[in-house]
Amino acid sequence: MAITEETDVLLVGGGVMSTTLGMMLRQLDPQLKITQVERLDHVAHESTDGWNNAGTGHAGYCELNYTPEENGQISIQRALEINQSFEVSLQLWSYLVEQGILPAPERFINPTPHQSFVWGEKDVGYLRRRHAALSQHHLFRDMTFTDDPRTLEEWMPLVVQGRDPMQPVAATRVPYGADVDFGSLTRHMVTWLTEQPNYELMLSNDVKALKKKGDKWRVSMRQRHNGEERSINARFVFLGAGGGALPLLQKSNITESHGYGGFPVSGQWLVCERADLAAQHHSKVYGKAPLGAPPMSVPHLDTRIINGESALLFGPFAGFTTKFQKEGSYLDLFSSLRSNNIRPMMSAGISNMELTRYLIGEVFQSPEARMRAVRNFYPDAKEGEWRLQQAGKRVQIVKKNAEGRGKLEFGTEVVAAHDGSLAALLGASPGASTAAHAMIDVIKRCFPREMAGTEWPERLKTMIPSFGESLIDDEALLKKVRSRNLRVLGLDKGQH
Ligand SMILES: Cc1cc2nc3c(=O)[nH]c(=O)nc-3n(C[C@H](O)[C@H](O)[C@H](O)COP(=O)(O)OP(=O)(O)OC[C@H]3O[C@@H](n4cnc5c(N)ncnc54)[C@H](O)[C@@H]3O)c2cc1C
Numbered sequence: 441m442a443i444t445e446e447t448d449v450l451l452v453g454g455g456v457m458s459t460t461l462g463m464m465l466r467q468l469d470p471q472l473k474i475t476q477v478e479r480l481d482h483v484a485h486e487s488t489d490g491w492n493n494a495g496t497g498h499a500g501y502c503e504l505n506y507t508p509e510e511n512g513q514i515s516i517q518r519a520l521e522i523n524q525s526f527e528v529s530l531q532l533w534s535y536l537v538e539q540g541i542l543p544a545p546e547r548f549i550n551p552t553p554h555q556s557f558v559w560g561e562k563d564v565g566y567l568r569r570r571h572a573a574l575s576q577h578h579l580f581r582d583m584t585f586t587d588d589p590r591t592l593e594e595w596m597p598l599v600v601q602g603r604d605p606m607q608p609v610a611a612t613r614v615p616y617g618a619d620v621d622f623g624s625l626t627r628h629m630v631t632w633l634t635e636q637p638n639y640e641l642m643l644s645n646d647v648k649a650l651k652k653k654g655d656k657w658r659v660s661m662r663q664r665h666n667g668e669e670r671s672i673n674a675r676f677v678f679l680g681a682g683g684g685a686l687p688l689l690q691k692s693n694i695t696e697s698h699g700y701g702g703f704p705v706s707g708q709w710l711v712c713e714r715a716d717l718a719a720q721h722h723s724k725v726y727g728k729a730p731l732g733a734p735p736m737s738v739p740h741l742d743t744r745i746i747n748g749e750s751a752l753l754f755g756p757f758a759g760f761t762t763k764f765q766k767e768g769s770y771l772d773l774f775s776s777l778r779s780n781n782i783r784p785m786m787s788a789g790i791s792n793m794e795l796t797r798y799l800i801g802e803v804f805q806s807p808e809a810r811m812r813a814v815r816n817f818y819p820d821a822k823e824g825e826w827r828l829q830q831a832g833k834r835v836q837i838v839k840k841n842a843e844g845r846g847k848l849e850f851g852t853e854v855v856a857a858h859d860g861s862l863a864a865l866l867g868a869s870p871g872a873s874t875a876a877h878a879m880i881d882v883i884k885r886c887f888p889r890e891m892a893g894t895e896w897p898e899r900l901k902t903m904i905p906s907f908g909e910s911l912i913d914d915e916a917l918l919k920k921v922r923s924r925n926l927r928v929l930g931l932d933k934g935q936h
Contacts, residue, residue, distance in 0.1 A: 447475040447640075450659055450674035452647050452688060454483030456626045457865050458680030460875040461882060463536070463629050466636060467903055468883075468896050473638045475672060476630075477661055479646040479684070479767075484626040486682045486765050488872060490746040491709075492832030494724075494753065497618030498870035499526040500574075501554035501583065502726040505738055507570050514566075514573040516580075522870050523579045524911045525877035527921060530618075531904045532876040533625070534928040541632050545929040548625040550745045553723045554617025557599055557609070557817070563728055564610040571612050578915040585612050598721045599741065602819035616931045617724060619745050622872040645670070647684075650677060650692050650862075657692075657862060676886055679864035683764030683835045686776055689864040694857040698780040699840030700866065703788065703848055704764050704773060705799060707737075707831030709755035710814055711744075714825055718743065718750040725817060733758070733798060741817040754814045754821075756831055760799035764835050781838070784846025788838045792848050834868035854878060860886040876904065 449465060449472055451458035462474055480486070487493055500506045500519030507519050533549065536542040558567045564587060574580035586592060587610040592600045595613055603609070633639045645661040652658075656673045663670070679685045679692075686702040712718070726740040737758035744753045764772035777785060789796070807823065814821045837849040852871060856863040863882045880900070883891065890896045900907045911918045926932040 445475075445670070445672045446473075447672055447674045448473045448676065449475070450657070450672055450677045451476040452659075452677065452679050453681040453684065454478030454480070454626070454630065454641070454643070455486055455488040455680060455682050456484070456622045456872045456875050457682075457878065458678060459483070459626045459629045459633070460532070461678055461680060461879040462633055462639070463541075464532075464876075464879055464883065464900075464903070466633060466639065468890070468899050470636070471638065474633075475640045475642065475674070476633075477642045477645045477647055477659075477672075479644070479664065481644050483630045483641070483643070484623040486767065487832035487834070487868060488626050488682075489623040489832070490621045490744070491711075491829055492766065493622060493872065494709075494740065494742060494756065495619050495621055495744055495746075496554075496724055496740075496742070496873070497526055497529075497549070497620045498873040499523045499554065499614075499617065501580070501614040501617050502556045502612070502724055502740075503738060504556055504558075504567075504570070504726060504728055507574065509566055509569070512569075514570050516573050516577065519574060520577060520579055520912050522874065525870070525874040527911055527918070527925065528880070528904055528906065529873060529876040530925040530929060530931075531906060531921060534925050535903045536629070537928055542625070542628050546748075548621050548628060549929050549931070550619045551615075551931045551933045552617050552619040552743050552745075553595070553613055553615050555595060555611050555613045555723050555725045557596065557611045557725045557727055559607050559609045561608050564608045567610050567612060577912075578918055579912065580614075582616070583612050583614050586610065596721065596723055596725055598717070598818045598820070599725055611725075616926055618929075618931055619724065619743055620873070621746050624747075647681070647688060650688065652692075652861070655861070675861070677862045678882060679862070681864075682868075683768060683772070683833050685864045685866055686764065686835060687772070689855060689866070690776065690778060692857075692862055692864075694862060696855050696857060697864075699784055700855065701781040701785040701788070701838035701846060702764060702773070702776055702835040702866070703792075703838055704761050704833050704835050706759040706761035706763070706803075706833050707756040708759065709753050709757075709829045709831055710810060710826040711829045712752040712754075712821075712826045713749075714752075715750070717825070718752050721752055727817065737802075739813060739817065741814075754817065754826070757802055757805060757810060757813075758799055759803040760796060761833060763833060765833055766830065768833070781840070781846075783844055784838055784840040786846070788846030788848045795848075835866070836869075837867045852878060854881050854885070856882070856885045860888060862886075880904070880907070
C-alpha cells in the first residue's frame with residue numbers, strides 16, 4: 441500500500457544538479473527537510489559519471505564554439521558568461537573544501553591546461569583574432585597564443601609529432617584549466633549530505649507522476665526492485681533528472697512547460713589507457729567542429745583523471761538516438777510528443793535535417809573513420825591502443841518561438857513555475873561546470889521570500905564571495921576570487 445510522507449524540498453535525480461542544489465539549500469537553512477530521489481541504485485550514474493562526460497571545467501578558454509565569428513568580428517560575450525559561471529562553481533567547491541565537506545581537491549578536480557589547436561591558414565587567422573579579442577578582457581588575460589613549432593612541441597607533444605611541418609598550425613593556452621570528475625564530486629557531496637539530519641536519499645525509486653494539491657506537490661514513485669509505491673508531499677520540487685527532466689516537467693503540466701521538447705544526442709569516446717602516452721599529454725586540446733557538426737561534437741584530445749588514474753580521451757562522436765538517458769527507453773523521444781509541442785518539434789526536425797543526417801552518419805562510422813578523426817589531433821595514434829566507450833546522452837532543448845515554430849537550442853535552461861513551487865533543469869551544455877550558477881538561479885526564482893531577507897543572501901555570499909556582483913565588470917574582485925580558487929583547489933599547480 442502507498443505511504444504518504446511530507447518534505448519541504450524534493451529533489452528528483454542524484455546527479456550533479458540536484459545534489460548541488462541540495463548542498464546549497466542545506467547550507468542556507470539546515471532546518472529544511474530535504475528528500476532526494478534517484479531511480480538507479482547509485483547516484484551520479486547517468487551524465488554526471490566520470491566516463492559519461494568529458495570532465496572539462498568549461499570556462500571558455502579552449503572551446504571555439506563559444507566565440508563565433510561573424511563578418512570578421514569575434515563575439516566573446518558567451519565565453520565571458522561561461523567563464524564567470526565556472527568561477528562561481530569553483531568558489532562553491534573551494535568553500536566546501538575549506539569547510540572539510542569535500543575531500544582533498546585532487547579527488548575530484550585536477551589542473552589541466554586548456555588549449556585550442558587549429559590547422560590551415562583560415563583557422564590559424566581565426567585563432568589569432570580570437571586570442572586578440574579575448575586576452576583584452578581580464579577574465580582571459582593569461583591566455584597565450586603561439587604558432588612557434590618549438591613552443592607547440594612543449595605544449596602538446598603528441599599533437600605536433602608526426603605532423604606535416606609545412607602545415608600552418610597554431611594554439612592558445614590557459615595553464616590553469618581544469619579536469620573535473622563530476623561523478624566523484626557528486627558522490628562526495630551526497631555522502632556528506634546523507635550524514636546530516638533532515639536529509640534523506642531514496643535510491644532505486646522512479647518518480648512516475650506529480651500533481652499539485654493545494655500549495656504542495658504530490659510526487660508518486662515506484663521502488664524498482666520490490667514495486668512498492670510511495671507518495672511524498674513537497675512544498676518545492678526540483679526536477680534535476682537529466683534526460684528524465686523533460687518527461688517529468690511535462691507530467692507536472694505547469695503552463696511554463698508548454699511548447700518545450702527534447703532532441704536527444706548520444707555520445708561515444710575513444711579512450712587510451714597506456715600510461716606512458718597519457719604521461720606525454722597533460723592538457724585538454726580542443727579543435728574546430730567539422731562542417732555540419734553540432735557544437736557539442738567539437739573534437740578534443742583530453743587528459744582525463746578518474747580515480748587518480750590518467751587516460752587519454754578523444755571525442756565525442758555524437759550520434760542519433762531516441763533515448764533520453766543511457767538507462768532510458770527507445771520510446772523516450774516519441775513519448776515526449778504532446779499537443780503543445782508537436783508543431784515546434786516537427787518544425788525543428790525539418791529545419792535540422794542536415795544535423796539529423798550528420799548524427800545518423802556518425803552512428804554508422806567505421807572504426808577506421810574514427811581513428812582518422814583521432815589522427816587529425818594525434819597523427820601517430822595506433823588503432824589497437826584505443827577502446828570505444830559509450831558516453832552519456834544529452835537532450836537538447838527544442839523551444840517554441842513567437843510564431844509557434846520550434847528552435848533547437850544547445851544551452852542549459854531553468855524552467856520554473858510562476859509560483860516558484862517547481863523548477864526543472866533542461867539541456868546539457870555547458871552543463872555540469874555551471875551547476876552552481878544554475879542552482880543560484882533556481883534559488884532566486886523559487887525562494888523569493890527567503891532571498892528578500894538578509895540571512896540567505898549573506899550565507900550565499902559566504903559560500904560564493906562574488907554572489908550579487910559581476911566578475912565580468914569587476915577586475916579586482918576577479919583577481920581576489922580567482923587566486924583563492926586556484927590556491928584552494930590546487931589548480932595553480934598546472935602553471936608551468
Ligand atoms: C557526452 C557528454 C559530454 C559532456 N561533457 C561535459 C563537460 O566536459 N563538462 C561539463 O561541464 N559538462 C559536460 N556534459 C554535461 C554534463 O554531464 C551534464 O550537464 C550534467 O552531468 C547533468 O547533470 P544532471 O544532474 O542534470 O543529470 P544526470 O547526471 O543525468 O542526473 C540525473 C539523474 O536523475 C535520475 N532520474 C532520471 N529520471 C528520474 C526519475 N523519473 N525518477 C528518479 N530519478 C530520475 C537519473 O537516473 C540520473 O541519475 C557532458 C554531457 C555529455 C552527455
